[in-house]
Amino acid sequence: MDVSPKDKFVTVYGRKPVLEALDDPRLEVDKVVLADTARGAAAREILDAAGRRGVAVQRASAQRVKVLAGNGKQDQGVLADVVAPRMRPLEPGLRDRPRHVLVLDGITTPANVGMILRTATAAGMDGIVVPRRGVASIDPMVVKASAGVAFRAPVLRCGTAAEAVAALRGAGYPVFALDAQARSTVYSADLPARAAFVLGSETAGISDDVRPHVTGWLSIPMAAGVESLNVASAAAVLCFEVVRRRES
Template identity: 60%
Template sequence: MADEQFGDPAGRCPASPRDVFITVYGRKPVLEALNDPALTIDKVIVAEQSRGEEVQEILAAAAQRQIPVRRVSAHRVKVLAGNGRHDQGVLADVVAPRMRPLDGALKKLVSPVAVLVLDAITNPANVGMILRTATAAGIDGVVLPRRGVPAVDPLVIKASAGVAFHAPVLRSATAIQACATLRAAGFAVLGLSGSVRGAASLFGDPPPPRVAYVLGNETTGISPAVAAQLTGWVCIPMTGDVESLNVASAAAVVCFDWARRRAGDSLGAHRPRRAPRRHRIPK
């Protein structure tokens, strides 16, 4: 992640570049991003000693699109990429138009609204699939804490089939902080679990018009510290001696149950219903 100062005096931009850029590293991923006209690239950063045909293609593509290129030390590239084994001496900061801090996003979300909060989900493939599913279902935001969840890197982008660049990613320091912020904003914060006794069925009563669903770690589930911030628990009813689903699969069920309810206007929101169509009866 580029470390330049970011933001303007009018407060129109997030204070941190981590809340607006997705850092892509590796020669092939960077070149693919540069060749995608749908993506806005803020800058390209190349290690001073990086050479070769692919690097020349990257420099040429950046020049063609008038994208600034910075030369820095190889060590600096590794630090900025956050992955010293796979950066290949090059990275690019891609503008993510729907990525923003959670605090600022909450002021603009109008009920009915649903968000997901990821708590210590560690597999980049799961994170990418959740972003893809949530975006497809029209979920209003997916909270990716800066600690405990993989950054949106090439592995996450690949698993999302490129949707991660346009996903409604909300940033918070931790899942604990995110849940506290959501509660203060009037959200019901519901943990998804198949083992908590007394959890309500996801398919039961309509959820509140402002709801956050918390998805926990692939092995240990929702952490005790995050569980302390919840306002309730929900579960996905299952049969056939199946105890649980993969977290990405569970997220898909949650997202499209919400989408189904929103489409059917069963979320308790005060929205005008369309008048029934009257058919003329032939005489």
């Protein structure tokens, strides 16, 4: 399973998000990368803020900043790598035998990913798998939607959701997925002490390469003719029910 340097950091880009990270004493900023074309008052503000925190500033080409940020339109020539103390690659994370793990599969809307990170962390889930491919990157939009919780969420990183569920099955975890048509519900199903739960996209559901690894399907009961919930709302129902059972 491949490992990326971004398995340790949340990379924020753009002048305002970088300044907010530098001005937040609760956050450890590893480094700032500033385009060598950046000049004037905006660049000086970044340099001064980094200097006050003792954070190293690296100069790079504007193109290199775009590549590192992963966003060619909104980086504004600057990014910062913020240490995420609970973020790590999936396989080392599984060695600690987390009890309940949430896997994001094909969720590409940053607002949904951010809200799920906030909800799952608040509920007390032990791990949230955010694959580097097929899911919205943990970027300033996700950080904003999570109200900053993304920096301290128990994120587990891997390449794809399919890699994640294969690794979880290999580590002995049953894998449950949400499906509106499933006969077992999140309230009635027999959930083991250790399990993984997959959330698919609202349009495509669980992806085809993840489905073969699913060992059980769960639904959330709906009333009044409502067909389904937004994926972030579904995550809230699932996570709090899983943790409620664990603690009761």
